[in-house]
Amino acid sequence: MNASEFAATQWTRAISMGVDPHEYRRVTDSLTGIADWGPAFAHTAHAYLERAENAGSSRSAGEYLLMAARWFRLATLAPYAEAHHAAAEADRASGRALTVLEPDARKISGAGFTGWLRGPADAPGTVIVIPGLDSAKEEFLDLVSALLARGLAVFAMDGPGQGALAATTHLEPNYERVVGRIIDAIGIARVGLVGLSLGGYFAARTAALEPRVAVVATVSGPFHLDWEQLPAPIRDIIIQLTGGVEAARTFTAAVDLAALVPRITAPLLIVDGAQDTISGVTNGESMARLAPHGTYLSVPHGDHLLGNARPDWLPHLSDYVARALIGTPI
CATH class of the missing domain: 1.20.1440 (de novo design (two linked rop proteins))
Incomplete structure (x- = not known):
């Protein structure tokens, strides 16, 4: 290329x-x-x-x-x-x-995470925005702004192997542990999650295993990854961010939500772009069918992360999360 x-x-x-x-x-x-x-x-x-x-x-x-x-x-x-x-x-x-x-924004860091908590101290709800494979908190400022505009507080983060932590940590599948530490650090009883790309897997997994998650939304999040079918550039990124080929294979094998999604009791919104077709990646429609309270939104012309279709999903997702956390969108 x-x-x-x-x-x-x-x-x-x-x-x-x-x-x-x-x-x-x-x-x-x-x-x-x-x-x-x-x-x-x-x-x-x-x-x-x-x-x-x-x-x-x-x-x-x-x-x-x-x-x-x-x-x-x-x-x-x-x-x-x-x-x-x-x-x-x-x-x-x-x-x-x-x-x-x-x-008034606060930098909060701990074991396996760093980020900024923005919004009013007395916000009626707090959302954690989780980045994906090779992304970071600086990529999703429009999403953060949309959530802030609805009166929510937002913690935009980098986790293990992501953004500011990529040089010193490796990706780990057990992201619920990271989010649990963030919730403890912020000091809140319930939280919303929005996960983007691989962050969608992290968010859905966390929602299944962390009872303090009150709502979750995923954007272009994988339901399942198949190492052998993944394009070489994606495999190379996973190898780099996990620390080696075997670690990459182990990590990829863990990205399978079939057994976890039925355990998500919180409202779940899955957003996909119909033009987002990557070999080795099963998108989110299967998630919506398995989730007790799943809603699926597929945008026909949307690409990966639907950067070409912002108006078709961003306001809807922001309203969905706000409604679940504070009762009604603002």
Whole structure:
């Protein structure tokens, strides 16, 4: 795959993260090969850091910092020697932005997790947003904003092997332990979960095993993975994030929700894009059939994570979660 083909595959992911589409095209059109991807995106992120330093207001500085975080996150999507550094820079930039834009936001970290708790201290409900295989908390700012707008508090996180923790930890399937520690750290009695891509598996598994989960929604979450059928690039990412081939095979074998979904007693919304067809990945329709309170939404033109179809699912999901946590959407 050449640089232009790779840029095309990442198009909806990048645009749904909130970067300017024209700037994305300018950056990717200048690439001579995939090896240029990471340095070019990191260079763009540094330009936003410089804008933040020279901004005329604290508000502008914070917005520039959030944009820098997005570009640093995008820098990690292609093989890049400095990918861990870019992930750390994304974490720092988003933290600096929230310190400026939302002084009441709290950084909370513990064993296997780190993230920011945003929203009012007296919010009637709290949602944990769980990222996927090679994603991180900086990717889903629009989802977080939609939940915040409905009066909820939101903890956007990186877990083991994800985002800011990718350099020091490995993916683990027993994500309910991580979420349990987060709930304890926040100090709440019940929580909603939204999981994206592989995070959908983590969220559904947690909902089956953690009784404090009051509602769960998954977006492009796998019901089952088959190692032998997975495309080589996905296998390579799993190997990298688990620490080796055998660990990757063991992790992949654990991604099977058939026995767990019937145990999810909370309301469950599964969102899939009908154009999201990846070899070796069984999507969420089977989940909805097995779940006691499952609802399935398939968007015909949606791709993976439905970045090309935001209006078709994001408001609905946000209302669904708010209704389950606080009785009615706002």
